[in-house]
Amino acid sequence: MGRISAPERRSALVEAALRVVSRRGIAQATTRAIVAEAGMSLASFHYAFESRDELIDELITTVVAREQHAVLPEPVPGGDLREILEAGLLRYFEHLRADPEHEQAMLELTQYALRSLERHPLAVAQYARYAELAAHSLEVAASHAGTTWDRPVEQVARVLVAFTDGLTLTWLVDRDDDAARAVAHAAADALSRMAEPR
Amino acid sequence: MGRISAPERRSALVEAALRVVSRRGIAQATTRAIVAEAGMSLASFHYAFESRDELIDELITTVVAREQHAVLPEPVPGGDLREILEAGLLRYFEHLRADPEHEQAMLELTQYALRSLERHPLAVAQYARYAELAAHSLEVAASHAGTTWDRPVEQVARVLVAFTDGLTLTWLVDRDDDAARAVAHAAADALSRMAEPR
DNA sequence: GTGCGACTGGGACGACCGTCCCACTTCGGT
DNA sequence: ACCGAAGTGGGACGGTCGTCCCAGTCGCAC
Structure with missing residues (x-):
């Protein structure tokens, strides 16, 4: 995985999370599944986000704004x-x-x-x-x-x-x-x- | 917990599961939460049901039939x-x-x-x-x-x-x-x- | 080039999950 | 009274979860 800035990583993770939620449902959208979809390691997740909850919140906000x-x-x-x-x-x-x-x-x-x-x-x-x-x-x-x-x-x-x-x-x-x-x-x-x- | 037959226990667990799902959502309807709601032990759960999936299936069937x-x-x-x-x-x-x-x-x-x-x-x-x-x-x-x-x-x-x-x-x-x-x-x-x- | 802060990877942590095992108690038929 | 079957409780198993730690690596300003 190349070096990406934290903000870029955040949006990459949000996009990956949306794909996982769409394909497998929110219950299956675990940190590991999202990180695998984005092709990152687990540590990168918690470098960009404080918690999974924060990611989900941003996912909802992002996707609603885009609607x-x-x-x-x-x-x-x-x-x-x-x-x-x-x-x-x-x-x-x-x-x-x-x-x-x-x-x-x-x-x-x-x-x-x-x-x-x-x-x-x-x-x-x-x-x-x-x-x-x-x-x-x-x-x-x-x-x-x-x-x-x-x-x-x-x-x-x-x-x-x-x-x-x-x-x-x-x-x-x-x-x-x-x-x-x-x-x-x-x-x-x-x-x-x-x-x-x- | 008094002694109850397996079929009675099944329906008691289904009712408890419905209450848990209603109150806290299906994600929180774990075997332990359901069993606590019904006032039983974990072993009783798997004595009445083969798996949690089986309970959920019966919950859906029951509640739909009752609708x-x-x-x-x-x-x-x-x-x-x-x-x-x-x-x-x-x-x-x-x-x-x-x-x-x-x-x-x-x-x-x-x-x-x-x-x-x-x-x-x-x-x-x-x-x-x-x-x-x-x-x-x-x-x-x-x-x-x-x-x-x-x-x-x-x-x-x-x-x-x-x-x-x-x-x-x-x-x-x-x-x-x-x-x-x-x-x-x-x-x-x-x-x-x-x-x-x- | 050197140092420092930003970023990365792997491995580990405690918590909780579904499931299972097994010794135990109770009941109904004899 | 007894005995097998039915039902019960506690504890433990392996797996997965979210999160965290830390040693290491890279990029950039000086």
């Missing part, structure tokens, strides 16, 4: 709100199908954070970030459809996040593409009714 | 379909608020099962059971509202399960009651549109 697969990157032009929303949800679904392990890892990290008092805020921040991204997408969608939301967009965003989570969780279990698309359709339908009638 | 907090136990009389569905979802939400640890435990057990090939079927069975209960509730609801579903009820049920999961997950993170009720409202709205217009 940006918004549900609606570029809405379909010419469609009405419902169609734009459904296209966005289907886009998210394709992202989920392309990298299911990543979403499963995010889910596990949330649950992990939920289990300790000092880590709970990380989970809250994660979902606040989701809601923020969702709110932005919803604003873009409404603007493209030439309409406005009939309540604060943050409230609609919260519902979108819940629908997305449900779609993710159920699809991860049964891998039923058609069912997931039905969820996307129904969710888009419900959300579109939260806009002012044109 | 019956259907979303719509007794629909409100006189309401239309949307109102009946929303009342059912709110009923589920009250159940979630009353015992959040149990739903969190169920979520963790699902994720745990998803992580190994031989346990994956348990997660699938868990969600098949959810869908079954949801389908039954939906049939009751449609019948009370005097309408019928415009597609196989199993498909609607799958969507309901996804919505319920999303509501659960997001509420467990932010504990925002109003937001959860908004999800229930939107979900009921979307689902009610999957019925034949009267």
